[in-house]
Amino acid sequence: MSYRTVVKKYYCPFLGSSAQILLVILVIFILLSQSLVDSNSFEMLSRDNGHGGLNLSNGRRSQKNANSRNRAVNNEGKCLYDEETYDIGTGFKINCNLCICQDKEFKCKSRVCLIRPEIIKEINNSNKGWKASNYSDFWGLTLAEGKKYKLGTLHISSSLLRTHNVGLTLGENEILEESFDSRKKWGPYINPIRNQLNCSSSWAISAADVAGDRSGIIGLRKGLTTLSPQYLISCNKGRGKQKGCQGGHIDIGKDTECRNKKSPSISENVDCLKNQSHFLKFTPPYKVSKNERSIRIEILLNGPVQATMVVRQDLFVYKSGIYTCPKVEEMAKNSESSAKNAPNSNYHSVRILGWGQLDTSPYTKYWIVANSWGQQWGESGTFRIVRGHNECEIENCIIGIWPSKNNI
Missing domain, CATH: 1.10.287 (Helix Hairpins)
Structure with missing residues (x-):
């Protein structure tokens, strides 16, 4: 008109x-x-x-979309993505992969990321018995970086595996409880969850916390005994193949640990401080029989134990429930094998605090395990894993340690 x-x-x-x-x-x-x-x-x-395959559910760009939506905005070779203009040589990151503008189009890397939304979705839509979640601390890391920084236990030495197992026994008529949690029995003496940050120090953290827990349990010090894993990281490098924040063996060898009343830092670049007034002495670590009942008796009578386990990619996204190790075919489907050449092994050290059972079916029996990825991860820093089936090899190598009689 x-x-x-x-x-x-x-x-x-x-x-x-x-x-x-x-x-x-x-x-x-x-x-x-x-x-x-x-x-x-x-x-x-x-x-x-125009958003096409853009992943709006978590507020992050979809790498699949980077190539389909980029285009030149002028003759100078600049690129346009998500209504933003990028000069040649600049770009953005989609999870762990960097996309760079190169002569009118983006070129993106295709590395395997530690956090993969499709794995989280698959777990939560299945009947695995546990749930998954995204963690901002892990977003942006590759799987190889996750294994490099978040684990840290080197392969268990053959000499430790050959060590004679110690197995405690109960009376003939004594029946083990169906559930037990060290935090409920010895609450004031059990160390809280730590965060190893980007230092492969699970071997040191789990050893220091088990030793600290047991020092408090026997009354060696009043209240909580917090020992410093930093001492092991900084001072134990001279022994064999210990590598500080690059990983270490759980058979630490030393009979002393540095006591630290403050929250100890976890860092590669901290000098070894040997102030004898802050030392507690410990007997050499001993290996507990990998029989499930023996492990339970050890925890019931003596306190938490140190354990090693193989870590698969899906453990990083664990949120709640009873975790089970993925089968070989599941790992192949999720392309985990592409990161098998990560700098460190897949072994991780943790602290077993207790056990429980949901019902009478075999795969609802579980261990209560303290991790070292911060309290925001999992069930307030802990996770439950199937008990009695050596899930992820967690029952292969159980370690105990006692304070020495030489302590003042």
């Missing part, structure tokens, strides 16, 4: 010329406003449709 037609249609002979002019101006204003609204609506619709 033209403005001339509008004027003719709304022409009123009984109105004066001034009134007619005002009416024409009003009609023109209404038409222009409607045209602007239509234009904006079309622009918004175009933007919404």
Whole structure:
């Protein structure tokens, strides 16, 4: 409809010329406003449709979309993505993969990321008995980086595996409890969850915390005994193949540990401070029989134990429930084998605090395990894992340690 037609249609002979002019101006204003609204609506619709495969559920860009939505915005080779312009050589990161603008299009790396939304979705939509979640601390790391920084236990030495097992026994008529938690029995003496950050120090943290727990349990010090894993990281490098924040063996060899009343730092670049007044002495670590009942008796009578386990990629996204190790075919499907050449082994050291059982079926029996990835991870820093089936090799090598009689 033209403005001339509008004027003719709304022409009123009984109105004066001034009134007619005002009416024409009003009609023109209404038409222009409607045209602007239509234009904006079309622009918004175009933007919404332009997202294609963009992952809006977690607020992060989808790498699949990076190549389909990028295009040159001028002849200088710049790239456009998600309504942002990028110069040649600049770009953005999609999870653990960097996308760089190179002559009118983006080139993205295709590394295996530690956190993969499709794995989280698959776990939560299945009947595995546990649930998964995304963690901001892990987002942006590759699987290889996760294994490099978040684990840290080197392969168990053959000499330790050959060590004579210690197995405690109970009376003939004594029946083990169906559930037990060290935190409930010895609450004030059990150390809280730590965060190893980007230091492969699970071997040192689990050893220091087991020793600290047991020192408190026997009354060696009043209240909580917090020992410093930093001492092992900084001072134990000279022994064999100990590598500090690059990993270490759980058979630490030393009979002393540095006591630290403050929350100890976890870092590669901390000097070894040997102040004898802050030392506690411990007997050499001993190996507990890997029989499930023997492990339970050891924890019941003496306190938490140190354990090693093989870590698979899905453990990083564990949120709650009873964890089970993925089968070989599941790992192959999730491309975990592509990161098998990570700098460190897949072994991790943890602290077993107790056990429990949901019902009478075999795979609802579990260990209660303290991890070292912070309290925001898992069940307030802990996880439950199937008990009695050597899940992820967690029952292969159980270690205990006692304070020495030489302590003052």
